[in-house]
Amino acid sequence: MRTKELRKWLAARGLKCEGCAEKADYVTLCEQNKDAPLLPPEEPPADAGKGKDQSIEDLLASMKGMPGMEGIKMFTADDLKNMNPEQMGASMGGRGGRKSRAEWRDELVDFYSRYGLDDKIAGVDAALDKWKGRESRMFDALYKKYDVEIRAKSDAAAKDEV
Incomplete structure (x- = not known):
């Protein structure tokens, strides 16, 4: 054996x-212990077959570590509640793929312009040099850092629509 x-x-x-x-x-x-008796097989827990009744948190927890699930981000309701619309779009795949430096530059200039941070545009090239290869993380950090400005802009846009 x-x-x-x-x-x-x-x-x-x-x-x-x-x-x-x-x-x-x-x-x-x-x-x-060759003469030791076999133990009776354990019965599965009473709730083992309740796939439909299983909570979403249990399902998500059971998916961690599954092959093919390594790059998938799982969000709870609290995660989504604490995100502004820009962060939510970015987290759900709003941007991705390989972009050139010019594309990242345009996106960063657009970000600063959109949220009234025009004084930051002069440092765009330095920021891209610092975050080279990690531009997505840079944007995640920007969304977190300027959350107040982003929420204010979103709220103002929502009031204008009404």
Whole structure:
């Protein structure tokens, strides 16, 4: 038997090899307990089959670590509640892909212009040099830093529409 099979054999009898470092240790414990009775199989919990009744938090938690789910960001209601519209759009894939420096520059100039931060436009090239290769993170930091200005602009736009 392989070591994994030996561990299963022991577990089926309610035994665990504490301090076993080599396969020989498992074999010795199995030989010493070869007459040990099998434990009855455990019944699954009563709520194990309630897939539809499972809460969203439980579903999201169960998806962590799944192959193919590494790059997927999971949001709770609190995360979304604390985001301004710009952050929400950016987090949900509003921007992405490989952009050239000119495209990042245009986007940064547009950001500063849109929110009345015209005094920052002179430092756009220096910011792009500092954040080279991490421009998406730079925008995440900008959305967080200028959250008050962004919310004020969004609120003003909402009042103008009414």
